Amino acid sequence: MHIGKITGNIVVGQSGGPTAAINSSLAGVYKAGKEAGADKVYGMLNGIQGLLKGKLIDLSEKITCDLELELLKRTPAAYLGSCRYKLPDYEKDAAPYEQLFQILKEHGIAAFFYIGGNDSMDSIRKLSEYGESVNSSIKFIGIPKTVDNDLEITDHTPGYGSAAKFIAAATKEIIRDSLVYDQNNLTIIEIMGRHAGWLTAAAALCKDKDCQGPDRIYLPEKDFDRDVFLKDIKALQQEKKSVVIAVSEGIHLADGRFVCELSDKDSYIDEFGHTMLTGAGAYLAALVKKELNCKTRAIELNTLQRCASHLASLSDITEAFEAGRAGVMAAARGITGEMAVIKRVSDSPYQCAYETHNIKQIANMEKKVPLSWIKEGDDGLTKEFIRYARPLIMGEVMPVMVNGLPAHMDNIQ
């Protein structure tokens, strides 16, 4: 499809939590913007928060060749910096809107692209609605990005595939590590995801001929029952010495209490009077140690889940780039108030198409793992999930190794 024509300048920003793929979408917007004939592609530093302070840079001064564009695609986190800024309702407080539109006008902006998750899409919704209300011709387009994979309409979100690949590879290596000693032991891997279990479900992807996969996987989509859990672990330990389970940080009891909040709070006040938030994994490890008296360890996969570019998924990095391009093409066709979405055309061979979709049906929604994809007894995910998720982790983006380490585009300081 022809890229279309953009007259004037465009601006792009990043918002919300870092991922391994968000810079690839930035590269996609930049490249497509240039191809569509935009005079300048501006980057806003620290999202809308920076834009309100007039912090704009001309990206052509930073990205001077295709080699740098490739490096940008391999750089984790957010090259332009990020923010967590919530726009007010414009009907109640139009001031920031007037200010933003003034800045956009001064810079001759024809289209505005915002790469982010749920909150960022809400910003696009508000900006496009305000734009319509003042008859602005500026197009506002969202580019999806979140490791949580919880955006509606799009088949999946850029950022999820790379996070899933790292989680599955790390889980496989940890399972391998847990097998070395000839004694009963339980390893609990705690994985990101407060409300949606997509990231934790990715641990199931390591099950293969050379790996049994996690013995149990607990997602926030289902209520967690401590008694059933303990009975289950006990039974597993009769069968095998090394038991490995994966839990979402957001697992909760039927009454809604998060497992990570179950500890007696008074016991977790530190010497400064702060509550130490013990994770779900640490809580369950202590529970098992007390009730079953076996060797336990809790491992948090931590920040690398979202920023491990050194093991990024080629599918993901490519799709993130294409989602950026799709956004620019939509703007060139005069569309506003929409988000780029990935539409799966077929599973085998895996093929996707890129479209845009009305932002109102996406913002403020949350897509969860279908209950029918979670196996009875929590001992894994069904083949429907594997069929869905496997293509998303396929392929590798070779880092450019310099001095033994992956090279990055350094942030704009």
Place this chain on the structure above:
Amino acid sequence: MHIGKITGNIVVGQSGGPTAAINSSLAGVYKAGKEAGADKVYGMLNGIQGLLKGKLIDLSEKITCDLELELLKRTPAAYLGSCRYKLPDYEKDAAPYEQLFQILKEHGIAAFFYIGGNDSMDSIRKLSEYGESVNSSIKFIGIPKTVDNDLEITDHTPGYGSAAKFIAAATKEIIRDSLVYDQNNLTIIEIMGRHAGWLTAAAALCKDKDCQGPDRIYLPEKDFDRDVFLKDIKALQQEKKSVVIAVSEGIHLADGRFVCELSDKDSYIDEFGHTMLTGAGAYLAALVKKELNCKTRAIELNTLQRCASHLASLSDITEAFEAGRAGVMAAARGITGEMAVIKRVSDSPYQCAYETHNIKQIANMEKKVPLSWIKEGDDGLTKEFIRYARPLIMGEVMPVMVNGLPAHMDNIQ
């Protein structure tokens, strides 16, 4: 050098904590053993502990081609399983020795190879001494393995380079992640190393044109002072918004108390009466939050430090293999009671030779980071450390990717 000739069978075992390189040494012993003409290369399951139960397997039945040998080199943890078994002094209790030597005799063992760290080298010392005392002809050779890099005589230990590469890459990605928000924040990365700071020092390797590196690095080789630390962080926060520091889990005050033990213990008893061991990172994050009131987070790099084969160092995997080979060659020359050591011949180009060295000068020693390599003010490591450590993380061992993930040799169950 010619590999030499071994008459009879050999046996090899793995002991202590898993690493990304220990299976490469196993591959080296196997390959060299076959080349030296050993009839059978036995693997002991779960080290000496399994050997005492007669748990031996013929490795030729498991490793059937060079492709599998390559896969073994790319598999983390310990293919044969491990143990933490301490042999008694044979003068006080000869029973396990008599039992072991009986088993070795029954299997026609001419040479015994043990891949491990400090404790494992002590086992080799004891076995070779007992062997001499009973005029046994069996050769006992140690193959070094530890992510801690704390073995004497050898320039460095197999396992360290891959751990250092993962730590440096992860630190770089976390630094990138920490830069996205436009507000003061402190990230504390806690890295393995109770007494020796080699692993934490590796975080310094990410400092390059595209990365400022950690702002401070605290090793257990130096006493830690909370007041100086707080003053230092405060000063840093005047200069820059995102501050990232790396701390060894084993940092301690001048009076010897570990920082991870400083919290008021009563506050960390969980609801089951267990003491929750808060790490040094979590303690310091809470300290900074209280004293400087800024956003802090503590990240433990956890188990992946030792088992992230997906980002192994080619230097390390190659040297681990060659150390195994050097051990076999020494046994073939009639040597016993020695450990394979890596001798650095030159820095530039980086070149190493392989020798063996009297185990008595290695077992029960601990090599630490020279104080002269730690910069005044703890703001990094000197160029001497970088010159030492850089070659150890160079090069990549491409994983064999199957279904989007690194393939492994599955453990013998």
